[in-house]
Amino acid sequence: AFKAATLSVEPAERTALLQALAEALTFAPKDAVWAPALKARVASSLANEQRADRAYSRLVTSTLKDANARAARGEVNTLQSIIARALRADDALGRKRPSEMSGLLATLDMKMQEAQRVRLAQDAWVLRLDEIRQYQKRIGNPLDRINGFRKWLENIRALAGPDPRYLRPLDERAALALSELAAAAPPAEAQPAHQLFAASLQMTRQAAALRRKAVSSNDINIARDAASAATGALTLGARATEELQRLLALPAK
Numbered sequence: 001a002f003k004a005a006t007l008s009v010e011p012a013e014r015t016a017l018l019q020a021l022a023e024a025l026t027f028a029p030k031d032a033v034w035a036p037a038l039k040a041r042v043a044s045s046l047a048n049e050q051r052a053d054r055a056y057s058r059l060v061t062s063t064l065k066d067a068n069a070r071a072a073r074g075e076v077n078t079l080q081s082i083i084a085r086a087l088r089a090d091d092a093l094g095r096k097r098p099s100e101m102s103g104l105l106a107t108l109d110m111k112m113q114e115a116q117r118v119r120l121a122q123d124a125w126v127l128r129l130d131e132i133r134q135y136q137k138r139i140g141n142p143l144d145r146i147n148g149f150r151k152w153l154e155n156i157r158a159l160a161g162p163d164p165r166y167l168r169p170l171d172e173r174a175a176l177a178l179s180e181l182a183a184a185a186p187p188a189e190a191q192p193a194h195q196l197f198a199a200s201l202q203m204t205r206q207a208a209a210l211r212r213k214a215v216s217s218n219d220i221n222i223a224r225d226a227a228s229a230a231t232g233a234l235t236l237g238a239r240a241t242e243e244l245q246r247l248l249a250l251p252a253k
Contacts, residue, residue, distance in 0.1 A: 011049060011097055018046040056097040059089050060104050071111040072252055074118030083108050121251040131187045132247050138184035142197065145177040146237050149204050156211050156230035159223050164215045171208040174201050189247055196240030203233035 022042050028035040063086050070078045086108065090101050136143075152170050155161040162170075178201045186194040210226035213219075 011052070011099075015046065015049045015053070018042055018049060022046055052093065052096045055093055056100045059086065059093070060100060063104060064107060067108055067111045071115040072118065074115050074122050074252070076112065076115045076119050079108070079112050079115050083112070118252060125251050128187065128189065129248070132190060135184065135186050135190050136244065136248070139181055139194075139197070142177040142181040142184075142201070143241075145173055145180075146197065146200060146204075149174065150234065150237075153204060153207060153230040153234050156207050157227045157234065159220075159227055164212065167208045167212040167215070171205050171212075174204040174208065177201050178205075190244065193240050193243035193247065196236050196243060200233050200236035200240060203229050203236060207233055 022039070025035060025039050025042060028039075063082060067079060067082050070082065083105070086101075086104060090097075095101070149170065152162045152166060178198060181194070181198055181201065184194075207226050207229035210222055210229055214223035214226055
């Protein structure tokens with residue numbers, strides 16, 4: 001039984017057979033002269049298998065943790081080093097778990113492909129970054145105006161103003177910002193952000209016009225419509241800003 005256990009190809013089967021044999025040996029006759037030596041050999045072999053299990057479990061866990069982080073950052077060369085390190089560790093452990101290593105290497109191959117895709121996206125981003133930054137610079141004035149409108153829009157949203165005398169200037173400045181924005185042609189990838197900024201300014205004009213109408217007619221329902229338009233303007237402006245910041249950030253997984 002001991003020979004059969006040690007000759008088993010599958011580590012899990014070897015461990016199971018050795019555990020069963022160790023348990024069976026606890027019932028060996030006390031006067032069996034062969035029992036102590038066999039018990040020692042079984043215990044030693046079982047301990048070796050369990051040590052190998054723990055060692056390979058640690059190897060797989062630590063390697064994949066590192067590989068996941070490196071792949072997400074597009075670190076192709078570092079992943080190559082991780083693969084080489086895993087193979088060296090397998091050699092040092094005596095190549096005792098071929099199935100575990102096969103699964104680990106297959107996963108690392110997928111992580112390598114992921115890292116290569118991320119790196120390609122990062123390189124493409126580097127080439128486009130200057131153009132995106134130039135676009136951001138071109139729309140600097142409209143962005144400043146959008147940020148300046150926030151306090152007024154928050155008041156309209158809360159049905160708490162602003163001073164009616166500010167409503168026409170708000171409409172006029174939003175119209176000017178729209179004109180400035182239209183003059184700044186965006187690169188293709190910035191088109192969604194550009195459209196969101198434009199929609200925010202259009203909603204700003206609508207909020208100002210509706211609030212002015214609500215004040216002149218003393219109509220709370222129109223004031224609520226103005227509040228809805230102001231909410232839309234603020235939300236669209238925030239989404240546009242997030243989209244532009246996303247374009248300026250280094251791509252990751």
